[in-house]
Each structure stands twice: as structure tokens, then as C-alpha cells.
Amino acid sequence: MRLPGAAGRVRAYGGQFLLLAVLTVVTALLITGVPRVADRLTGQGLREYVANQPPALRDLGYTQAPPTFASTVQPAVAAQADQLDTIENRMPAAVREAIGQRWYTADTMPGRLRGPTLDSGKGLIDLMLRTGNGLRAAATLTGGRWPESGVTTAGAVEVALADTVATSLGVAPGDRFSLSVLDPTDPTGRPLKSRPVELVGVWRPNDERDGVWDGLPSMLRLTPPEGDGKPYVAVAYAADAGVDAVGATGWPVSFGWRYRIAPERLDPGRLDALIAGLDGLERVRPASVRLTQGVDIALRRFASALAAARTLLAVIAAGLLATLAGLSLLAARLAARRRRAEFHLIRARGGSTADVLRRGLAESALVLPAAAGIGWLLGGLLPGTGTSARWVLLAGLLVTVLPPLAALAVGRGVAGRSDLGGRSPAVRLTVEVVVLGVALLGAFLLRRRGLTAGSVDPLLVSVPVLLAVAAALLALRAYPWPLRLLSRVTARARGSVAFLGTARAGRAASTGPLVVVVLAVATAAFCGVVATGIETGRDTAAARAVPGDVLVTGERFAPDTAAQLAALPGVRAVAPLLTVPAERPTADRAGRPSPIRELRVLLVDAAGFAEVARRAGVPASVPDPLLAGGDGSTPLPALVSPAVADELAEAGLADAQGRRPAWLNVQGNRLPVRAAATVDGFALVDRSVTRFVVLPWPALPADALHPLAPTGFVLAGPGVDPAEVDRVAVEGQRRYLRIGTVETSDKARAPEVTSRAEVRAELGGSGVNGLLVFGFALGAAGGAVLGLLGLAFAVLAGARSRGQVLSRLRTMGLSRRQWRGLLLVELTPLVLVSVLTGAVVGALLPLLLTPVLGLPAFTGGVTVRPRFEPGLVAGVSALALLALAFAITVEAVNNRRMRLGEVLRLGEES
Template sequence: MSVLAVARRVRAYGGHFLLLTVLTLVTAVLVTGVPRLAERLSGQGLRQQMADVPGIRRDLLYSRAPEIQPPGTTRYTAFHRDAVEDLSAGMPPVVREVIDERWYAADTGFARLKGPELTRDKGLFDLALRTTTGLHEAATLVDGHWPGQGTRREAAVEIALAEPVARPLGVRAGSRLRAALYRPDGSEYAAAPVVVVGVFRPHDPADGVWDGLPSALRLTPPVGDGQPFQLVGLTDPVGLDNRVEGGWAAGVSYRYRVDPDRLAPGRLDALIAGLSQVDRERPSGLHFSQGVDIPLRQYADALAAARTLLAVIAAGVLATLAGLIVLAAGLAARRRRDEYVLLRARGGSALTVVRRGLAESALVVPAAAGAGWLLGGLLPADPLGGGTPGPAVRLAAAAALLATVALPVAVLAAQRGGVGGRRDLLRFRGGAGRLTAEVTLVGLAVLAAFLLRRRGLPLGGEVDPLLVSVPVLLAVAAALLALRAYPWPLRLASRLAARARGAVAFLGTARAGRAGVAAPLVVVVLAIATAAFCGVVAVGISDGRDRAVTRIVPADALVAGDRFAPDTVAALGGLPGVRAVTPVLAQPGQRLYADADGRPGGAGEAYVLLVEPAGFAEVARRSGLDVTVPGTLRGDRATALPALVSPDFAAALADAELADRAGRRPGWVDVQGNRLPLRVAGTTPWFPLVPADVTRFAVLPWPQLPADGPYPLAPTGFLLAAGDRPVDPVALARIAEEGQARYQSSGAVTGGKRPLPPRVTTWVAERERLGGSGVNGLLVFGFAAGAVGGAVLGLLALAFAVLAGARGRGQVLSRLRTMGLSRRQWRGLLLIELAPLVVVSVLTGAVVGALLPVLLNPVLGLSAFTGGVPVTVRFEPGLVAGVLGLAVLALAFAVAVEAVNNRRLRLGEVLRLGEES
């Protein structure tokens, strides 16, 4: 066979080969380009998520606690400064590559600072000296000069203070102070004069050079009454060395910041292992700490789950494309069956016929695969990745090989089938061989699903072949069962239609029951199942994220702080847009007692949460959230408060024989000085506002004090419901901070720790945070590609199903038109014949796609996308409407394809040219 002869045959049947090459091209593009896009989205999500992590949590910190150096120690800072490079050089290369900025700092211990400006009414002040790298580049002097850069050096220790520190102290450049250490008996020693030579303003307070603790940019408030403020004075190495020689304790720290822009998903496992290696191999005498591995591990777990989910979607799409290639090859071979029979009649062997098909396919398919490879390679990839992954290369080669051999195999099957005969009768649908193959495939699918459920998801980030193959096997098995089942109702409908007036319904149902569309229906079911799977899982993840956020913020907004004055409720309720407010009180680590006198109960500690059941439910209802407050919290409070407890804590209470349901022997818990009796009224594995990692908790209704205790309860937070207009978080924080300040100054407490500013969290902001970072971009891409691709490929498979029987329908319609069938009756006949195929395939695919997440939910790890909250898969009205809409669209598409094909065939010519025209 010459190449020109093969090219002439390809040109003669250009439509068939064009379809085959387009499918091959699309497959190659997807196999090559989608992994590149997925890697790019993974990298963007990783870098975005890590950029949102505070810089101090991305630091690798070596530190040596301040200690008094041996007598005669000189040049302390110079001795330790060079270690900043030595330590980084000893790190594993994968860790060293992601480090950007690095800082060395030497600090002294705190000494009491006194001076003319530091009057008694301002309080007590302790000073620590610090010298660090990168200081001059990170700040601008607003007064004076830097330590060690004056025209002459002071005999005293020269320091520079940040403007926010110097202003409240009342000092400026030139202020002279005195710092000294104190012994336990109150006597001072190692005193030294201190002079403020400069006041500076940082260029960027968020710059990592200022992240050392305690901060050099602000005064650290006292931890209680009578305690000093703490401040850091920046000095030069000479000044710090001087104080080390004078007996002040000194320590060093080396900080290395991980740059998010240098992180790549493909190196996550190696980076996490490298961080563990750094911890194990740290030099003696240095303490190593880091927190960057926690968000990295969280992202790695989410990425592994996302890749598993995308592998399932990709398997469905690629299996559908493979089926379409087989259908295209079969359609081309079926239309040329007479040619192959003629070749055999002229003495050609089966090998000759196969060689002809292989030569034609090899001329166009590999070129299409190569073009697809090149186009896929043009899609953007992760700049820090390795280009097209190795598995994608092997998969592309396998796809090209499948597309190349599909036509020769179809040619062999076509020429073995012979010519003539009625291939649409029911007796041709069976056969022992086919029945055995179908039973084997269905049994294999059931067995694979059972083994997958029993085994679970294997450890590691590799794609699981069993998990990827189970959805495809189940979809194919369901399609085979549907193919076996749906002709029987049609036969019954045909018998009923035979007794009615008119021939349209009878002929349509009869032909639909005899249609031989096995392969196209399987491909349609597979495509629709993939699209439905994407839709159901996407809705399940979205609902899971909503529930996860509702557990954290069971209202439109949550205000949390230390303790608030009682009138804060009214102040918050008076803000514009606030419709309802309820207080909450959270007390972690509370011990349970056996009686009101405080005798230990033996049940351990628990997280105690006090809520107003009616107010809690009202705020949730007005916020539009599905939060159920059990009626047990509103039970009888005569003997003890009804408590909703976790199963672990309920077991501990039962072992201690406390807090029984009848309240005969209540347990007692101390809440802000009030001993409250409680009884177990019910158990629950979780409750809103209780942290997810807390497994021992008790939720109590707000007691009626002072009857239950001597002290009024002060709420530690508030839940708010907003109207149509959102509440201003800044206004909420301001009102809450004022309420917190009123409580601190009301005389209810004396001394104590200075409270932190209240935290305001809105439901909308928390939902955006959970669903807008990490692997969310990768998930959106996967779900969109799977849903749209599955729907489009399903419609294309329906077109193949229609075209497979188009020749026979054309002959029937030609005869019926000559017998007086009207155009309206012809459309009705076409609808009746095609509707069962479309409805059965679409509904079967939708049901399979909806049931797959239920089956695979335990092994997909979907909770990695919802903050640990289990994903519940359920049917949604929107999905049902979408399936029905897709069925209508598919039916209209099938009718349109049939109409276009009939016009192209010209029904009159079909009748004149004969049965096998």
C-alpha cells in the first residue's frame, strides 16, 4: 500500500477521520495540559495560603536563652554573628532554597530603668538591650543618630528607641537614664548609665526585622498590678558587649523566614521532612522552634485529597473520551462494511483488511496526538514546577496508541460481522458470551467497590488505581443493567400502543425497544455520571463549609473577649443593623467537683459553655442559620442545671457517679466564683462555639443568679443577628472594647491581667476565608471541567447513539412518508423513539453520579476541604432540576442531530438506493 493511496482513502472518508482526529487531539490536550494547569493552581493556592500566614509563624528560630557570660568575655556579638550563615549552610538544601530573609539578634536580660522623665505616676519600666542586623535599612531617624554613629562616643550605653516607645515615656534624643540589675534582697548591682541618642520610625512595622520578642516598636504592658512595663532599646555591638562584660545576661537568636514565593507543591513532602531534620540536627545549646510545618501539613493533606478527587473526575472524563474514540472508529468502520466485505470476496485476508485500517489510522492519528501534545504544552504551568508530570507523558502515549488501534480493531469487528440481516432485533442483543461478559463486569464492579470500602484510602500522595477505576466500573455496570432492563417496559408499552388508534406510538415504542445502542448508552451514562458526581460533591463540600463556619460563628457576627460589663448587651443591640444579641460565657479547663464545698469529683476537667437557650436559638434563626438548640437545655432547673455534654465527658461523669440525669447526685462546676450544680440532660459530639479539638465539654443554660451563686456572671462573648444591612465590625469592636474596659474599671475585679482587645468575627468573612484559599481554586477548576466536560461529552455520545441507528430510521421514515406519514407525525415518531434512550441514559448517569459520592465519601477525604467537618452528600432540588433540564436539552439535541442527518441523507434517495445504502 502506497502512502498516496492511503491518503486518497483518508480524503474520501474525511468526515470520519476528522472526528477521530479531533477526539484524539482533545484527549492529548487534556492529558498534557490539565496536569500543568492543576499544578499551577496548586502552586498559586499554596503560595497564597502561606502568604496569609503571619510572618512570625513562617520563621525558623534558633535561640539561646539569656545567661550570664563567664568573666573576661569580650566581643560577644562578633563571636556569635557569623553563626547566622553557618546554621543556614547546615540545613538540608530543600529548606535552604525556600529561605529568603534572615536576621541575627543579641539581647540582654531586663534591667530596671530610671531617669528624670520616668516619674512614679508613669509606672515601672524594665529595659532590655538588643543589637540586630538590617536595622538601619528598616527605619528612619526622626531625632538624633544611631548608636555608635555620633561624632564622639558616649561613656554610657547608647540606645535608640522607637517613636511609639519614646513618646509615652517622655524621652527624646539626649535623655540620660540609668539601668541596674536587682538581687532578690532588693539591692542593685551592675548599674550603668544609658543615653538615648536617637528616636526612629519604622518604614514598615510588619517588616520581619521587628518580629523579635519582646517587640522593639511598643511598650509591653505589665502582666499585673505593680509589675513593670517592658521596652527594648536598640544599641550597637559595642554597647551590648559592654553590658555583657559588666555582668548582664545575654542571649542570641537567629531567625530565617520562609518565602511563600519559593514554595512548590511538588516539594512539600521533602520540605516537611527537611524541617524535621533541622530540628533533629540542631547544634547543642541552641533551642529550635518553628511553626511553618503546621500549615504546610494542612495544605499537603488538602492537596492530597484534592488530587484524589480530581483523579476520579479525570478518570471519568478520559474513559468517556476513550469510549467516544471507540464509537467514532466503529461508526467509520460500519459505514465502510461493504468495502471490507468486497476486499474479502476478492481474496483479501483479515490481516489485509486490518492493515488497511491501521495504515489509514497511523497516517492521521499520531499527528493529531502530537499536535495535542504541543497545544497542551502551551498551557501555563507552575513556574516552580517540573513542567508536564511524568504520568501525563505515559498517559498521553497510551491515549495515542488507543486512538491509533481503535480503527483497525473496529474494521476487524465490522468485516467479521458480515453484511445484511436485521441487527436491531432483540435476539441479537444477547448471547451466552455477551451475557457472561456483562455478569463478570458487574460482579467485578461490585467486588471492587466492596474492597475499596473495606480497605479505605491508602497512605501517601500517589493516585490509587482502585479508587480511580471503581467509579468507571460502576458507571459501566449500571449502564449494562439499564440496557438490559429498559427494553422490557418498552415492549409492554408497544403492546398497549398496538391497541390504540394511530401507528405513531406503536411504531415509536417498537423501534425504541429494538434499538441496538449498547456502546453509545454506556458512554452516555459514563459522561453524565461524571458531571453529576462533580455537581453533588461540589454542593456537599459547600454545605460542609457552611456547617463548619456555623460551628465557629453560629450567628451573623461573634464578639469574643475577656469579660464584659453587663450593659454591653444593650450597647451592642443599639447599633444600626443589629436585630438580636445574646451573651455567651466560655470557661476552658474547668474542674468538676463532687459537692458545693469543692471536694474533687474525679471526672477531670472540661470546657464549660453557658448560653441562653432561647436567645441563642433566636439569634441563629434571625441570622438564617440552621442551628438547633436541644430542648433539654430548657429543662427543669430546680435541683441542678441541665447540661448537654460530650460523650467522653459523659463517660467520665458516669465513672465518677456524678451528674446523673435525675439530679439526685449533681456535679458542681466553678464559673467565675459561682459553684453551679449540673446534671447530664443529653449528649452531643459537638456544639457551636466549642473548639473542634475539644472532646470534653459541657453546655449549660445561663443560671438565674444570685439564687445560684454570690457573683454576677460576666459574659465573655456575644452573638449578634444583623438585618439586611451588614453590621460594621469596627463599630462592634469599639463598643465591645468599651464594655470590656467598663468591666475592668467597675471594681468587680482588682489587678489581674490586662485584657486583649476583643475579636470580631463575621460569618461571611469566615466563610470567605475557608472557601477562598488553599486548594479551592484547584477544586473549582476540577469541578467545572468535570461538569461541563461530562455534559458536553454526554451530548456527543448521544449524537453517536443517534447516528448509529440513523440509516435504519431513514429507511423506515422514507417508506412511511410514501405511505402518507405527515411531518408532524414524523416528529412525534422521532420523539417517541429517541426519548427512552435519552431519558434512560441521562437518568441512569445522574443516579450513578449522585450515588458515587455516597459510596466513596469515606475514602475521598472530603473533610480536608471543610475544616474537619464531615461532608454529608444529599440530593438537592437544584441538581434534580439540572438533570431534568439536561434530559430535555439532550432530547432536543438528539432530535436536531437526527433532523440534520436526514436532510443530508435525503430520505427519498435512501429508499431508492436500497436496504444497505
């Protein structure tokens, strides 16, 4: 029991202790390193996700209604600028810690700008004066000077314009204008009050993406009119004193304070506290200030995806840790079996159970705690936040006590008669029934107890392990029966290799190694199936958003735009689209109101749409009712959402036969529609839209009073140039919006060109995707490697008996080639059963766990449907072949090391 004796025994059995030490290091590394890497990837994903959000989802905006200031209230702007600190100090601590940049602005109410140098072709111009912090530091003068005194000696307010705005208006430094507040009740535009304005400088922004320029309207360009007869809106920079001077005359001035969430200040561990703090901002804001923010929307979306990713990672880690625990137990048992005679001798000399335990504990205490410490240190080298060492200590303690417990187990019975110490069949059957019952009960509770999606609990991580163990036990019970039948057939055939191989393979294999192999392969297959399901879901989401290769959206396009798009190089097919965002159906052609609420209307050229989807390789099906089409004189067949179908049925409109259709006003055309089918969704209709109608493009007569103008196009053409598509779309919209010789296209929003590849990359390139990739790679690679190691244990568990048989057969004339064939026949069923059982369990686990994993958080809301793809079948087949080759190699190496002749001469305990 002394330390030198224990050290000598460790040195004598160094290979066995080295294997246990390696497994302990890997276990400690997994426990320590995975949380650190996951923390680093989570933080990186959170920062990238927030940084890619639009300003509306990153800013906390506070605004105050335009008050009027008496001339005695000076300086008004400086007084309101102090609110920047006051508002921030009232925020919750978690929100204050996340704020980076912050700005305040003071904006005057828009006034009509008049002057002799203004471009008359622009029509009406309204001008706002703005001052605030950070504006001058973010721009460079290109002409003139910055407003300094605020008001010139002549009483004119000094302003500076962006170079793009000054060029559009045709003005230069030194020009003078009048700024007037118009009487809203006077149609002639009589001014209520006026103020002279002088342009003293022109500037250019240093970086247009700087957050200081975000605002409505923007200072960097003219804001187009909101409708016919409406003015353009420009924003000019003025000094604080200039805005004070304008406000002192009773001109309304509004104030705003904006705080931007800094991605580098975000911590995933404080994400819940930040969301809670954002929820409480409304309660702590000043009474006269209105809050506008959408930060919580983006953060909740990320939190949902993070919870689902952590759930997946927990399930994968549980499978790997369970596999490592099984391998450690097998290694301890194998080491104890090799020393069975030693333990029997101790007991024969009067040694007690405590003596055996102390002996084994002294040996393992010299190696395994140090191995756990090495694993903990190696895990600490990985980047990420430090993790608690208590789980490593617990794992090290459990592994340390495994060898003495295994020694105690194999020390029972009679020396040299291992058959007398075997387990009772009744005990084994009872254990298997209990494991199977607990696994089924856990699966039932997991599906029925209402587990919140994304949560992690012991039941969630233990059920997959229990199901894999239960499946392995069932496979052990089932697979010997067909082999025994095959053995009877081969007994009548010529040759002994097939008969002997199937006869030995038909005997039950060792339980422990096969369970470990099934568990490892199930973990790897689970990762592959879920990863494939997520990728397929993302492809489906991208195809729903862009059911082709490129999607063009705008206001209205000239009818010949489709032909020009089709003529572009690389375009294979084009289909026009027409979207009406909000339309309320009527009960008849005359426009009598109906009880149906507003809905979205989508018109598609069904045949062209189907051709685009086919050429683009997109699985977007077009129902037969749309392909039937219509001419607008009879009720058009419509695909309606369930909510709309219910309202139509209640109102008695749009029945399938079209006896009493509903009517829709589409660009001035009254179109009758009938409900031909009810669908939950359709391509180009966002999943958040629950009220929609999809119609085929009607064939209106050539002399129709209001010919339909498309509002978008979907293209098939993977190699088309997006810049060329954008050019043709802009020209097509400009041609439609040109009225005679008057150009009005600059009043419309520019067309947008979106590719399916961009949407797909956005779904899979930000947020928690890095954490997902890490989890799936860890599970797939770790499961495969540990499965091969478990298979090596399964082979070594029966190596001694196979060695004795092969030794006798070699002395009876068995050739080396027949020997290899016998190994192949005996090991193939074991390998195939273990690998295929694990693959089947791994493929079925996602079907059980999908409702509680929250996988739609990774696919833009699209339901993930796990499937065993052909690629995964090929991967499992390749793994089975690799495992078989590995098993035969291990057996051959072991036989060569054991020297089969000596095995026959010395007997079982050699």
C-alpha cells in the same frame, strides 16, 4: 496499500477521520494540559497559603539560654551572629532551599527602667536592649540619631525607641535613665546592678508587617503587664557594642536566630522532602540551642488537602478519559460500518485479515499520530511544569489501531447481511455479568481493604468507571420492559405515532453509545454532588465557628454591653456568651477535689442563642435541656462531651437526676451541674476540643456576690458595621475593667470581632481551592459536552433503520408533524434513561468514595455529607431537556442529509 491510495481514501472519508482526529487532539490535550494546569494551581495555592500564615507557622526559631560572658570575651554579639550561617548549613538541603529572609537578635534580660521623665501613670516599666541585623534598614529616624558607638563618653548605653513606645512613656531624645537588675528575693526591689542609659533617637518602622519586627515582645509597642503588679515591657534598639558592654558586666544576654520560609521558593513537588527535612531539624541543631517551629503543621495541613484534591482530580480525569476512549471507539465503529461493503469486497477478492489491517493502519497513521502531536503541543502551551510524553504516545498508539480493528470487526459475516454477524446473546450476557461482578467486587474491596485517605491507585480510579458501565448495562436490560407494556396499551388507542414510537423505543438501544453517555453524565453529576457537599461542609464549619453573623470575644464585658450592641444599626439579635478555657470540676460546694480533669466550660443564653441563629439563618440547633435553663440553686442541665461523660459516670457525679452533681467555679460562683445529654460537638467549641461542658446561663439573684460577666457575644445582623461593633466592645470591656478611677483596660487583650463571612471566605479562598474549582469545572463541563456527543452517536447508531421506517411511513401518508412526534416518542426514553442513570450513578459515587477521598481537609475538619440538592435536580432536568432537543436536532439533520426517499429506494447499504 501505497501512500497515495491511503491519502486518497482519507480525503474521501475526511469527515470520519476528522472526528477521530478531534477526539485524539482532545485526549492528548487532556493528558498533557491537566497536569500542567494542576501543577500551576497547586504551586500558586501553596505560595498563597504559606504567605497568609502567621509568623509562628512560617518561621524556624532558634534560641539560646542567656549565658554570661566574661569581660575578656569580646565582641560577644559578633561571635554569636556568625551562628546564623552555621545553623543554616546544618539544615537539610530541602529546608535550606526554602529559606528566604533570616535574622539574628541579641536581647538583654529585662531590667527595671527609672527616670524623671517617665510617665508615672504607666506604673512599672521594664526595658530590654536588642540588637540584630536588618533593624536599622527597616526603620526611619523621626528624631535624634541611631546608636553608633554603643556607649557614650559618660558610660551610658545608647538606645533608640520606636515612636509609639516613646510617646507612651513620655520620653524624648536626650533623656537619661537607669537600668537595673532587681534582686528577686528582695520584695523592696533592691537592684543588684545598674547601668545608665541614654535615649539618643526615636524611629518609625517603614512597614510594620516586615518580618524583622516579629518577636516576643515586639519592639513597636509596649507589652501590657501579665498580671496585677507586673510591669510593662519595652524593647529598645542598641548597637552591638552597647549590648557587648552590658553583657561584659555579667548582665545575661540571650541570642536568637530566625529563618523565614519564603513562599516563592516553595515547590509542590518538593513538599514531602521539605516536611521530612523539617522533622529532622531537631536532630541537627546545635546542642546548646533550642528549636521552635510550627512550619510543618501548616505544610502537613496543606499536604493533606493537596492529596485529597489530587485524588478527586484523578477520579474526574479517569471518567473523562474513559468517556473519550468510548467515543473514539464509537467513531471508529461508525466509520467502519459506513465502509462495510468496501471491506467485504476486499475479502471477496482474496484479501486476508492482514490486508484489511494494513489498509486501515495506513489510513489512520496518516492522521491520528499527527493529531496526538497537535494535542501534546497545545497542552504544552498551558502554563505549568512540563509533563512526560509517554502517556500521549500510548494514547496516540491506541487510537491509531482502533480504525483497523474496527474494520476487521465489521468485515466479518456476509455482505449485506449484518444480522448474520451479530453477537450471540449468551456472549453479551456473559460480558455483562462479568462487568457487573468486577464492579461490585472492586467497590467492596475499595471500602474494605483500608485505603489511606488521599491516596491514588488504579482501583480507586477504575471503580467509578466500572460502576457507571455496570449501571448502564443494567439500564439497557431494564428499560425496554415498561416500554413494551406501554406499547401494548398504545396499540389499542387511536393513532399510530404513540404505538410506533413506543414499540421502537422498547427495542434495546445500542450498548456502546448509551454506556458512554451514562459515564459522561455520571462524571458531571459526581463533580456537582461533591462540590455541593464541600460547600455545605464549609458553611457548617463557618456556622460552628460563628453561629450568627458576627462573633465578639474578649476578657470580660460590662453587663450593659449587650444592650448597646443590640442598639447598633443592622443588629437584629444579641446573645451573651461566657467561656472558661480550663476549669476542673469539684465533688462538692466546698471544693473537694474530684478525679475529673480540666475541661472547657461554655455558658450560653439558650433562648437568645436560638434567636440569633434563627435570624442569621444558621442551622445551629439548641437542645431542649439548655432551653430549660436554671437559676444556679439547683443542678444546671449540661451538655457534655463523650470523654467528660465517661469520667463523670466513673466518678458518680452529675447524673441525669442531679442527686449527686458536680460543681464548677465560674467567675467565683459555685454552680452545680448534671449531665443532661452527651453531644459530640457544639457551636463555638473548636473541633480539636474533646473535653467541654455547655451550660445554660443561670438566673442568679440580683444581689449575687459575683454577677456573671460575659466574655463574648454572638450577633445576628448581616449589615452591621464591624468597626462599630469593635468600638462598642472596646468600650464595654473598658467599663468593666475600670476600677474606680484607675484605668486597667490597656492591660487586657483587645476584643476580637469575627464575622461568619470572613471565616467562610478563609475556608474557601486559599490552599488548594483553585485546584478544586478547576477539577470540578473540568469534570462538569467536560462530562456534559461529552455526554451530548455520546448521545449524538447513540442517535446515529440507529439512524439508518429509523430512516427506512420513516421513508415507508412518509409514502403511506405520515405527515411532517407526525414524523416529528414519532421521533420525540422514540428518542425521549433513550435520552431520559441515559441522563437519569448517569445522574443517579454520579450521586451515589460520593457515598461510596467519601471515606477514601479525604474531603474534610477542605472543610476545616467537618464531615462532608454528599447530597443531591434541588439545584442539581434542576441541572439534571435541564441537561435532559437539552439532550433531548440535541438528539432530535441531530436526527433531523441526519435524515435531511440521507434523503429519506433515496434510503427507501436504494436500501440498507446506501
